[in-house]
Amino acid sequence: MREIATRLIRNPLGVAGLALISFALFLAVAGPFLAPYDPTQFHVRARLQGPSAAFWLGTDQFGRDIFSRILWGARSTIVFGLTATMLGTTFGMCIGLVSGYVGGRADEIVMRLIDAKMAIPNLLFTLLILTVLGGNATNAVIAVAIAFTPSMARITRSVVLSERTRDYVNAARARGESSAYIMFREILPNVAAPVIVESSIRVAFAVMLGATLSYLGLGVQPPSPDWGLMIAEARSFLQRSAWLALWPGLSIAVVAIGFNLFGDGLRDALNPRVGEA
Amino acid sequence: MSAAYLLKRLGSAILILWLVSFLVFFITQILPGNAAVMILGEFATKETLLALESELRLNDPWWHQYLRWLRGIVTLDWGVSMRDHVPVMPAVMLAFGRSMTLAALSLVLVVTISIPLGVFAALNRGRCGDFAVGTLGYIGVSIPEFVIATLLIVALARPELGWFPAGGYEPVQAGLWQWLRHFILPVLALTIVLIAHIARQVRSEMVDVLRTDYIRTAVLKGLKPWQVLLHHALPNAMLPTITVVALDIGYLIGGVIVVEEVFAFPGLGRLLIFAVQNRDLPMIQAAAVVLATLYATTSLLSDLLYAYFDRRIVYA
Numbered sequence: 001m002r003e004i005a006t007r008l009i010r011n012p013l014g015v016a017g018l019a020l021i022s023f024a025l026f027l028a029v030a031g032p033f034l035a036p037y038d039p040t041q042f043h044v045r046a047r048l049q050g051p052s053a054a055f056w057l058g059t060d061q062f063g064r065d066i067f068s069r070i071l072w073g074a075r076s077t078i079v080f081g082l083t084a085t086m087l088g089t090t091f092g093m094c095i096g097l098v099s100g101y102v103g104g105r106a107d108e109i110v111m112r113l114i115d116a117k118m119a120i121p122n123l124l125f126t127l128l129i130l131t132v133l134g135g136n137a138t139n140a141v142i143a144v145a146i147a148f149t150p151s152m153a154r155i156t157r158s159v160v161l162s163e164r165t166r167d168y169v170n171a172a173r174a175r176g177e178s179s180a181y182i183m184f185r186e187i188l189p190n191v192a193a194p195v196i197v198e199s200s201i202r203v204a205f206a207v208m209l210g211a212t213l214s215y216l217g218l219g220v221q222p223p224s225p226d227w228g229l230m231i232a233e234a235r236s237f238l239q240r241s242a243w244l245a246l247w248p249g250l251s252i253a254v255v256a257i258g259f260n261l262f263g264d265g266l267r268d269a270l271n272p273r274v275g276e277a
Numbered sequence: 278m279s280a281a282y283l284l285k286r287l288g289s290a291i292l293i294l295w296l297v298s299f300l301v302f303f304i305t306q307i308l309p310g311n312a313a314v315m316i317l318g319e320f321a322t323k324e325t326l327l328a329l330e331s332e333l334r335l336n337d338p339w340w341h342q343y344l345r346w347l348r349g350i351v352t353l354d355w356g357v358s359m360r361d362h363v364p365v366m367p368a369v370m371l372a373f374g375r376s377m378t379l380a381a382l383s384l385v386l387v388v389t390i391s392i393p394l395g396v397f398a399a400l401n402r403g404r405c406g407d408f409a410v411g412t413l414g415y416i417g418v419s420i421p422e423f424v425i426a427t428l429l430i431v432a433l434a435r436p437e438l439g440w441f442p443a444g445g446y447e448p449v450q451a452g453l454w455q456w457l458r459h460f461i462l463p464v465l466a467l468t469i470v471l472i473a474h475i476a477r478q479v480r481s482e483m484v485d486v487l488r489t490d491y492i493r494t495a496v497l498k499g500l501k502p503w504q505v506l507l508h509h510a511l512p513n514a515m516l517p518t519i520t521v522v523a524l525d526i527g528y529l530i531g532g533v534i535v536v537e538e539v540f541a542f543p544g545l546g547r548l549l550i551f552a553v554q555n556r557d558l559p560m561i562q563a564a565a566v567v568l569a570t571l572y573a574t575t576s577l578l579s580d581l582l583y584a585y586f587d588r589r590i591v592y593a
Contacts, residue, residue: 123530132308253419
């Protein structure tokens with residue numbers, strides 16, 4: 001573990017990612033306390049203003065302070081990305097673990113269903129789920145989590161298949177341990193590394209997918225301060241005030257770059273051979 | 278590539294498509310519990326609910342519903358839109374044609390730009406050019422399409438410039454330039470992410486290939502650099518790239534949905550979003566099946582291409 005941390009810290013890209021993520025996490029926690037205004041408060045006399053001393057990043061069509069909305073939006077974005085990824089990873093890991101360990105007909109059926117899900121692009125899949133559940137922030141998290149489940153299950157299963165014939169598994173079986181014990185206490189820790197790498201890269205996808213769903217009106221609902229939603233609301237005002245879309249767009253990109261860099265850094269730290277390329 | 282492999286791969290593609298159709302039907306019509314309530318909302322009157330239930334025959338056992346639905350899909354009888362009361366099939370096909378044009382133009386642009394870019398980065402490994410391509414790549418894959426599309430509108434579709442329209446569509450009959458003008462910004466928005474992704478992939482494949490012994494041999498026997506590149510390195514680096522491009526088609530389909538919405542481009546993506554917002558079940562199901570079929574077909578094609586080009590692999 002310490003070795004992996006050292007390798008991650010030696011990788012400049014990984015460190016850059018870690019720094020960006022830390023900054024985003026800091027904003028997610030402290031943003032609402034730092035915000036100079038209430039993110040939903042209308043300043044009617046100061047609509048669609050450019051950056052100024054009073055409104056650092058300008059105001060939107062209702063005169064709401066964009067800087068405050070960006071700060072608040074950090075929380076919803078980070079929470080969305082992390083929750084969706086963690087839920088999807090947990091579901092996927094359980095399915096992959098059981099499916100790979102049990103094997104046989106059940107495994108075959110699960111794998112074919114996963115193949116079928118993989119033939120549906122993620123955005124389309126989440127749209128279908130949200131048609132049923134109705135579009136709001138909680139349902140969007142669930143939809144993205146379900147969309148991520150199959151690929152996490154597949155990765156977990158592939159590792160389980162190579163682990164389950166190992167000596168330590170046979171030994172546990174000979175000791176008379178239950179299948180549940182062997183799966184979750186013996187095999188799970190050995191599956192963790194590749195799954196963590198995959199899910200750390202997934203967070204960036206989750207953030208982008210969540211922002212896209214909000215933009216399409218199926219995620220976070222107005223008047224909540226959300227970056228994707230801010231861009232959607234700016235649509236009619238783009239020609240007059242481009243910064244309305246610029247700031248939230250930049251914020252999404254920075255967070256996604258952070259998680260992408262961190263995920264790649266983590267992958268290289270765990271597989272030093274790949275890191276040399 | 279043997280005939281047996283071809284048949285096997287074709288068979289599995291059909292199985293996948295069948296499962297996809299089941300998933301789409303299951304999610305949209307069985308999962309809601311009562312699809313009539315989902316479509317009409319919770320405050321619908323009893324009579325309208327009952328009418329819709331009998332129209333959709335929701336009281337039949339679910340496998341009866343599924344088989345009837347599947348027969349409709351296969352025989353191209355896709356039902357009638359619940360919102361506009363027009364037949365689904367012509368509407369979906371018209372929109373699909375436009376979306377395919379958009380996707381095809383984007384794909385051609387992506388492949389022609391990203392491959393040379395990736396090769397360039399690999400040949401300049403560790404130098405400035407490589408770093409620039411890598412950095413742009415990171416930024417490219419980290420910006421969602423709707424953000425890129427919005428920024429393109431802000432930058433290039435200003436009315437005072439008069440370069441490009443901010444959205445919409447004109448048929449070819451209105452003139453080739455008028456038609457093409459409406460494609461340029463959507464295509465740009467779609468390509469930036471994919472160029473970034475595929476160029477990174479080509480670079481890393483190329484870096485691996487350039488380290489192999491056969492490349493060293495080719496260099497040592499005195500071939501010119503362009504010969505080594507064109508005849509030895511590139512074909513081998515291209516093989517894994519086929520798979521990546523095919524996987525990215527899924528990403529491209531997602532992108533098309535969003536970008537069409539941003540540019541108000543009347544394709545299948547916009548149709549789908551409109552249908553989702555209006556809970557127009559037959560329209561959603563048809564659009565989803567068409568898009569998933571497209572994706573499954575491209576991954577089948579990529580597997581077959583891979584097997585065709587890779588003589589080393591003999592599939593049973």
